[in-house]
Amino acid sequence: MRTQETTGMFLYHPGNGHLDKLNFTELFAYSESHEDVAVVWDSKTFPLWDIEYLKSQIQKYKLSRIIIAGYDTGMVKPIFARVFSNLQLNVENILLEDFKEHGILESGNTELGKALLSCAIYNVALEDILPDEEKKVCTETLIIGAGIAGIQAALEIANANHKVHLIERTGTIGGHMAMFDKTFPTLDCAACILTPKMVEIGQHPSINLLTYSEVQSVTGTPGNFKVKVLQKARRVSLSKCIGCGSCAEKCPGKARSEFDVGTTFRKAIYIPFPQAVPNKYLIDAEACRYVQGKKCGVCVKNCPVPGCIDLDEKDSEIELCVGNIIIATGFKTFEATKLANYGYGSFPNVLTSLEFERLTNAAGPTEGKITFRTQNKKGDWIFSPQSDSPERVGIIHCVGSRDINHNQYCSRVCCMYSLKLAHLVKEKIPDAEVYEYYIDMRSFGKGYEAFYERIKSEGVHLLRGKPAEVRMDENNLIIRSEDIDGRRLLEQKVDMVILSVGLEPAAGSAEIAKLCGVTTDSDGWMDEANYVTSPVNTFAEGVLIAGLCQGPKDIPDTVAQASAAASEVLQHIVRTSMRKNIPELPLAEIRTRAKNLSLKMEDRK
Amino acid sequence: MSQRINPELKKELLKFGAKDWNDCYHCGNCTATCQLTEREILFPRKAIRQAQMGLTESLASNADPWLCYYCGDCSDTCPRDANPGEIMMTLRRYLTSVYDWTGFSGMLYKSAKAHIVVMLVLFLSVVAAFLIFGGPMITELTSDGGVRLNTFAPAEIIAGIDHIVLLTLSFFLLTNMINMYYKVVLKDKTVHIPWYLYFTEIGEALLNFGTQLRFSKCNKSRMYWFGHWFLMIGYVTMFVLIIFFLSWFQTDNINVWYHPQRLIGYIITAGFLFGTIFFMIGRIRKKKQIFKHSHHSDWIFVVLLFLVAFSGILIHIFRINGLPFATYYTYVAHLAFEIPMVVTFVAFSKWSHLAYRPLAIYFSNMKKKTRELQLKSKLSVSY
Numbered sequence A: 001m002r003t004q005e006t007t008g009m010f011l012y013h014p015g016n017g018h019l020d021k022l023n024f025t026e027l028f029a030y031s032e033s034h035e036d037v038a039v040v041w042d043s044k045t046f047p048l049w050d051i052e053y054l055k056s057q058i059q060k061y062k063l064s065r066i067i068i069a070g071y072d073t074g075m076v077k078p079i080f081a082r083v084f085s086n087l088q089l090n091v092e093n094i095l096l097e098d099f100k101e102h103g104i105l106e107s108g109n110t111e112l113g114k115a116l117l118s119c120a121i122y123n124v125a126l127e128d129i130l131p132d133e134e135k136k137v138c139t140e141t142l143i144i145g146a147g148i149a150g151i152q153a154a155l156e157i158a159n160a161n162h163k164v165h166l167i168e169r170t171g172t173i174g175g176h177m178a179m180f181d182k183t184f185p186t187l188d189c190a191a192c193i194l195t196p197k198m199v200e201i202g203q204h205p206s207i208n209l210l211t212y213s214e215v216q217s218v219t220g221t222p223g224n225f226k227v228k229v230l231q232k233a234r235r236v237s238l239s240k241c242i243g244c245g246s247c248a249e250k251c252p253g254k255a256r257s258e259f260d261v262g263t264t265f266r267k268a269i270y271i272p273f274p275q276a277v278p279n280k281y282l283i284d285a286e287a288c289r290y291v292q293g294k295k296c297g298v299c300v301k302n303c304p305v306p307g308c309i310d311l312d313e314k315d316s317e318i319e320l321c322v323g324n325i326i327i328a329t330g331f332k333t334f335e336a337t338k339l340a341n342y343g344y345g346s347f348p349n350v351l352t353s354l355e356f357e358r359l360t361n362a363a364g365p366t367e368g369k370i371t372f373r374t375q376n377k378k379g380d381w382i383f384s385p386q387s388d389s390p391e392r393v394g395i396i397h398c399v400g401s402r403d404i405n406h407n408q409y410c411s412r413v414c415c416m417y418s419l420k421l422a423h424l425v426k427e428k429i430p431d432a433e434v435y436e437y438y439i440d441m442r443s444f445g446k447g448y449e450a451f452y453e454r455i456k457s458e459g460v461h462l463l464r465g466k467p468a469e470v471r472m473d474e475n476n477l478i479i480r481s482e483d484i485d486g487r488r489l490l491e492q493k494v495d496m497v498i499l500s501v502g503l504e505p506a507a508g509s510a511e512i513a514k515l516c517g518v519t520t521d522s523d524g525w526m527d528e529a530n531y532v533t534s535p536v537n538t539f540a541e542g543v544l545i546a547g548l549c550q551g552p553k554d555i556p557d558t559v560a561q562a563s564a565a566a567s568e569v570l571q572h573i574v575r576t577s578m579r580k581n582i583p584e585l586p587l588a589e590i591r592t593r594a595k596n597l598s599l600k601m602e603d604r605k
Numbered sequence B: 001m002s003q004r005i006n007p008e009l010k011k012e013l014l015k016f017g018a019k020d021w022n023d024c025y026h027c028g029n030c031t032a033t034c035q036l037t038e039r040e041i042l043f044p045r046k047a048i049r050q051a052q053m054g055l056t057e058s059l060a061s062n063a064d065p066w067l068c069y070y071c072g073d074c075s076d077t078c079p080r081d082a083n084p085g086e087i088m089m090t091l092r093r094y095l096t097s098v099y100d101w102t103g104f105s106g107m108l109y110k111s112a113k114a115h116i117v118v119m120l121v122l123f124l125s126v127v128a129a130f131l132i133f134g135g136p137m138i139t140e141l142t143s144d145g146g147v148r149l150n151t152f153a154p155a156e157i158i159a160g161i162d163h164i165v166l167l168t169l170s171f172f173l174l175t176n177m178i179n180m181y182y183k184v185v186l187k188d189k190t191v192h193i194p195w196y197l198y199f200t201e202i203g204e205a206l207l208n209f210g211t212q213l214r215f216s217k218c219n220k221s222r223m224y225w226f227g228h229w230f231l232m233i234g235y236v237t238m239f240v241l242i243i244f245f246l247s248w249f250q251t252d253n254i255n256v257w258y259h260p261q262r263l264i265g266y267i268i269t270a271g272f273l274f275g276t277i278f279f280m281i282g283r284i285r286k287k288k289q290i291f292k293h294s295h296h297s298d299w300i301f302v303v304l305l306f307l308v309a310f311s312g313i314l315i316h317i318f319r320i321n322g323l324p325f326a327t328y329y330t331y332v333a334h335l336a337f338e339i340p341m342v343v344t345f346v347a348f349s350k351w352s353h354l355a356y357r358p359l360a361i362y363f364s365n366m367k368k369k370t371r372e373l374q375l376k377s378k379l380s381v382s383y
């Protein structure tokens, strides 16, 4: 059939800069070099809006088939359709080849553009002409980061009976959510939702959990990535450890607990928190006396399982072959010491929100009692259940966010979690006064505005105005702000200040993005292929993003995105073929193969 | 209190120097950062709000911009880079034009061209006046070898002209001050100031005029406060010398170097030269917050002040070294720079803040006291 059609090519570039990276002159010349193309038009010089002219041109070249290639090609299709039906030509012979869908706009890969043009001219799909061995894809999936995003995606893929390698940098999975007591807006107990999922991950036959591990390199092609993973030595056997904790009892090594964001101490041999998955101990090499070259080994003596602790274990490296990668590396919180005017780091009872989450957590350092940070016998500042409780608490929003001097974006969750924290203070210390300082209250989600109203009705003082400073007199912290609604300058005395710090991409996420070929925006968040229509894909084929690594969001949105990423991976697995970013075949070969394939298809007809 | 919204206000204000009024998202950080705000005296955010909303009347009766000394703290920490400090500066220019019933001030501020043309006309008038009325240019020197400047430009006559200029400008400045009083106090119907406060509050306003102590409250600006205070003292001394003691100051005698006439002259001129060079470099470098944005009136002012001081010291050098023509010409130039500067800046531009700022403090304090009294009487009723 095709051989009877006369094809015209219309290269459409709307001049909005989207195609700037492609060499259009080359694409034009390449299109013209096809003997099966009667004419090539450039939208820049072709008076498309002159219908009569278009009609005369189509008649002149006796065209019966048109390929519109370029950007936003759907925009101009109606014009051709009108002329085609006018001339009683088959409208179905107007084909669109939109570069937007192939991720070549960003990469500026003109060669791939040419390959796509050849395929369009011969009406075949690029993946159909690739050699068989290149089509084979691996069905295993790599997930980097085991916060709620990584956990959710891993479970969904694994429950569809596909193998998942879940890599987590710390000693346990769970991410930030595991640190919280309650979650807004439902005030569900975070652990009650998360722990069952974590346990499921630990036991799932299709999930290969690699904690205390990091990705070293990613090579290969979409569908066939080779990934090198560094497994840091835990020095305690995952299979043998029974989690009894005898080893830690007399361990002399000490370090600040990462899980409690440094508000308490743990031993050198430790379990991150009681519900950690895997529920096994590990050794922090930097804090361990033996590893640091001193005499010790107390833990080995006290461990009831022979051969469980291997103080000399070395880091190891393994290699995986995976078809798809989901990045779910999450976030870190804004470094509050950057804002000297709020006194974090100088005044012990100015806390970050994350520290307060631990303080108020029933499984936290004070068993959920909200107390002052005090010095222990050695002079270290820690939270301890023996100290007094505050009577007046200030909460400051937008710390490091929406600020041209720091992060310009809104971190999106801090308004809501601040309200949650205000509620938790009121719940635990009913007589406490809570002063919450905000610029705008962003309660954007389902049920969120109702949550805001509820907190207001609980008697929290909600004050509009960004405080300029927190200072201290003998006994009080003083927050100075303009009370905008009250039309006065306010110097409020409080006992404790919580800084609602904003969110930033996790440490090391730039490196991960680079390894996987994913681009990031100016704030460091990973770029999705299309914010509206393709929020979990990236410009790197076969690499998906889920959760905070893409941008600030709350847990419900994180989970939704993780599910979307999982479904995308499952689609790829089912399709079992992937369109490659750059075919390894030379262009001439692609062209011949496309032509032969189209001839073959015609013969079959 | 209802008032009309003036949608053109923003456009109007832009001509007074600000860049953009819409960056501000009203977080209140600036008001809280400023060390000069008080429980009920809230700026700069409130004034920015009035400006954004086109509340011409509220702005006209708002004296807060005069309470700001432009330390720049608020601009440094503004999360939107909205430059609240510069907006206050712009509002001071705008308010100067609001108080000025002649409209001359607005013209000078809004158009650099107009300002320069006015300057040129005045400059040429002074030169012309000297050509027509100037005394003989004698080359014969005094016994100690100095130029006989007072023959060419007798101090009594120059002083007389000074007095006329001064009286005229005082008339404009005073009427403008009364206009300010009308706008800020009489038109503000929310407070009725009891008469005795007019007497009890005047002390602090005068003290502030003399010391600018309020300014020293600003966080990091002790140095800047001192510089500003020094400059102000310099202006005032120079003024007093020129207006009341010109014949003592503009003498043909060559006094010994430590004679007060020479010493005072040296100190003030050095201060002016140093100050203006410092400001010019600052405005070119744009490092400090207060120097980041320069309005044409700022430039015209420093350049003229520099020229006046520089020509002043040249006259002195030429005179005592017996160079008659150089002395006469620079003297003409000196006055031709000085008269336009005084005429345009004293009552209609920058310098008028010397009057408006203490007045604003005076009015603000009276209003504050009145409010406190009102609050007290309300409380005593409810008890």
Ligand SMILES: Cc1cc2nc3c(=O)[nH]c(=O)nc-3n(C[C@H](O)[C@H](O)[C@H](O)COP(=O)(O)OP(=O)(O)OC[C@H]3O[C@@H](n4cnc5c(N)ncnc54)[C@H](O)[C@@H]3O)c2cc1C
Residues within 6 Å of the ligand: A144, A145, A146, A147, A148, A149, A150, A167, A168, A169, A170, A173, A174, A175, A176, A177, A180, A182, A183, A184, A185, A213, A214, A215, A328, A329, A330, A331, A332, A333, A353, A354, A357, A413, A417, A420, A506, A507, A508, A509, A512, A546, A547, A548, A549, A553, A554, A555, A556, A558
């Ligand atoms: C104080 C506070 C309170 C909050 N309260 C709520 C709330 O009440 N309700 C709500 O809906 N949302 C809340 N949020 C938001 C919520 O924390 C996030 O939406 C959610 O945790 C995002 O999950 P995540 O898996 O994307 O990221 P994370 O939880 O950050 O998990 C990322 C995981 O990846 C690991 N990782 C990072 N880099 C690497 C790497 N290179 N290699 C291997 N592993 C890596 C990390 O160790 C971590 O385990 C709150 C946030 C904060 C800061």
Ligand code: SF4
Residues within 6 Å of the ligand: A247, A250, A251, A252, A253, A268, A269, A283, A287, A288, A289, A290, A291, A296, A297, A298, A299, A300, A311
């Ligand atoms: S060897 Fe290390 S981990 Fe074991 S008890 Fe000693 S310090 Fe602790």
Ligand code: SF4
Residues within 6 Å of the ligand: A397, A398, A399, A401, A402, A409, A410, A411, A412, A413, A414, A415, A416, A440, A441, A442, A500, A502
């Ligand atoms: S969510 Fe609220 S507190 Fe957080 S940055 Fe946005 S506005 Fe500020």
Ligand code: SF4
Residues within 6 Å of the ligand: B023, B024, B025, B026, B027, B028, B029, B030, B031, B045, B048, B074, B077, B078, B079, B080, B081, B082, B083, B084
């Ligand atoms: S000027 Fe800046 S600091 Fe002041 S209210 Fe506006 S945004 Fe906030």
Ligand code: SF4
Residues within 6 Å of the ligand: B030, B033, B034, B035, B036, B043, B044, B067, B068, B069, B070, B071, B072, B073, B074, B075, B084, B085, B088, B218
């Ligand atoms: S510039 Fe300084 S004095 Fe003026 S409003 Fe800002 S902080 Fe206050």
